[in-house]
Amino acid sequence: MLRLSKLTDYAVVVLTRLDDAAEGGVLTAPVLAGNTGLAEPTVSKVLKILAHAGLVEGRRGALGGYRLTRPLAAIPLIEVITAMDGPIALTACVDNSFGVCESESACPVRGRWDPVNEAIRRALTGISIADLAGPPAVVPHPEPAFPIFAAE
Amino acid sequence: MLRLSKLTDYAVVVLTRLDDAAEGGVLTAPVLAGNTGLAEPTVSKVLKILAHAGLVEGRRGALGGYRLTRPLAAIPLIEVITAMDGPIALTACVDNSFGVCESESACPVRGRWDPVNEAIRRALTGISIADLAGPPAVVPHPEPAFPIFAAE
DNA sequence: TGCAATTAGGACCTTGATGGTCCGGATTGC
DNA sequence: GCAATCCGGACCATCAAGGTCCTAATTGCA
Numbered sequence: 001m002l003r004l005s006k007l008t009d010y011a012v013v014v015l016t017r018l019d020d021a022a023e024g025g026v027l028t029a030p031v032l033a034g035n036t037g038l039a040e041p042t043v044s045k046v047l048k049i050l051a052h053a054g055l056v057e058g059r060r061g062a063l064g065g066y067r068l069t070r071p072l073a074a075i076p077l078i079e080v081i082t083a084m085d086g087p088i089a090l091t092a093c094v095d096n097s098f099g100v101c102e103s104e105s106a107c108p109v110r111g112r113w114d115p116v117n118e119a120i121r122r123a124l125t126g127i128s129i130a131d132l133a134g135p136p137a138v139v140p141h142p143e144p145a146f147p148i149f150a151a152e
Numbered sequence: 153m154l155r156l157s158k159l160t161d162y163a164v165v166v167l168t169r170l171d172d173a174a175e176g177g178v179l180t181a182p183v184l185a186g187n188t189g190l191a192e193p194t195v196s197k198v199l200k201i202l203a204h205a206g207l208v209e210g211r212r213g214a215l216g217g218y219r220l221t222r223p224l225a226a227i228p229l230i231e232v233i234t235a236m237d238g239p240i241a242l243t244a245c246v247d248n249s250f251g252v253c254e255s256e257s258a259c260p261v262r263g264r265w266d267p268v269n270e271a272i273r274r275a276l277t278g279i280s281i282a283d284l285a286g287p288p289a290v291v292p293h294p295e296p297a298f299p300i301f302a303a304e
Numbered sequence: 305t306g307c308a309a310t311t312a313g314g315a316c317c318t319t320g321a322t323g324g325t326c327c328g329g330a331t332t333g334c
Numbered sequence: 335g336c337a338a339t340c341c342g343g344a345c346c347a348t349c350a351a352g353g354t355c356c357t358a359a360t361t362g363c364a
Contacts, residue, residue, distance in 0.1 A: 002154070002156050002233060002237050002241075002272075003241060004154050005321095005322065005323085006322080006323070007322080007323075028338090028339070029339080029340080030339095039324075039325085041325050041326070042323080042324060042325085044340085044341095045323090045324080045325090047340085048340080048341070048342075051341085052341095058339090058340050058341075059332085059339085059340075060330075060331045060332055060338090060339055060340040061330095061331050061332020061333055061337095061338070061339060062331095062332060062333045062334070062337065062339065063332080063333065063334095063338080063339085064331085064332070064333090064338075064339045064340060065339075065340085077268065081154060085154050088154050089154075089155060112283075112284045112285070113284070115279070115283070116229065116275075116276070116279060116284070119275035119276070119278070119279065120154075120272055120275050120276070122275070123268075123271035123272050123274070123275040124268070124271070124272070126271070127267070127271065131264075131267070132265070132268070133264070157352085158351080158352070159351080159352075180309090180310070180311090182310095191353075191354085193354050193355070194352080194353060194354085197352090197353080197354090199311085200311080200312065200313075203311085203312085204312095210310090210311050210312075211310085211311075211360095211361085212309090212311040212312075212359070212360040212361060213308095213309070213310060213311080213359095213360050213361020213362055214308065214309045214310065214360095214361060214362045214363070215309080215361080215362065215363095216309070216310045216311060216360085216361070216362090217310075217311085218311085
């Protein structure tokens with residue numbers, strides 16, 4: 001499906017909600033869980049990963065919480081995806097690790113996926129979380145009366 | 153990881169090998185399995201899916217086999233990915249199917265993934281299988297002495 | 305007409321990653 | 335000292351992907 005994980009989706013949602021915090025203020029995981037409608041442990045997990053990637057900052061103790069380290073506009077989408085899902089690599093034999101592919105000599109596309117990854121990487125670098133969150137422009141889903149999408 | 157399935161990888165390999173067939177000639181699944189180093193049932197599965205998508209054509213009976221319906225250069229990568237992995241949709245709530253997301257009203261990125269999908273789709277449309285298979289240009293993997301890539 | 309080769313279309317099982325929860329420890333403010 | 339909160343990890347369940355196999359349907363040839 002070429003889909004990214006739900007955690008990444010959650011991460012984007014949490015990040016946008018985290019933007020609601022007052023200047024310098026922090027939001028706790030339970031509060032964010034309430035705002036997003038996600039389960040609290042899940043939100044915690046997402047925040048921990050994001051904190052590890054340096055996208056958010058956690059402050060412990062009473063009055064603790066999380067806050068963004070940068071404005072949403074300064075966070076490219078690819079950074080969130082990389083943090084949550086790991087590096088973009090469409091196939092196993094695409095990174096420079098050899099020896100994993102038993103039919104290496106017979107493989108005609110060896111090392112050929114790199115440009116594809118690059119193309120996707122470029123496409124994802126130009127989009128920031130702010131682009132995803134807003135502006136509160138026209139919602140491209142004007143009340144579809146029935147599901148157009150054919151389930152896979 | 154934002155990776156596509158192995159089957160898709162196999163599909164690309166099989167397609168490029170299928171290109172080796174003489175003009176109008178066909179290759180059987182066992183032969184292709186031998187050429188690619190993949191297991192025969194797996195190759196069969198891939199070919200069946202590709203045939204269903206109209207990318208290859210199967211001919212039954214003795215002297216049967218598979219052949220390409222188009223030259224590799226006329227097959228965009230995205231078509232293979234769509235055939236093997238299904239439509240490109242990064243998140244569950246991205247297609248026009250509603251009602252699956254319980255926190256729909258609270259979700260600030262609702263419908264916002266579409267441009268992302270579009271960006272990726274565009275990036276993948278410009279690449280053909282022929283681009284992946286060849287030309288037999290410089291291999292971008294000149295014998296790396298050690299793995300540079302940090303395993304996830 | 306019968307037989308062999310081959311694709312077509314599934315069913316089936318196994319395995320691994322993902323999603324999600326929980327617990328103990330460390331830190332901070334009151 | 336106590337309560338609130340993050341931090342780090344372990345843990346388990348679920349589900350889709352990967353892979354194999356079996357039974358038709360079709361085709362060419364003897």
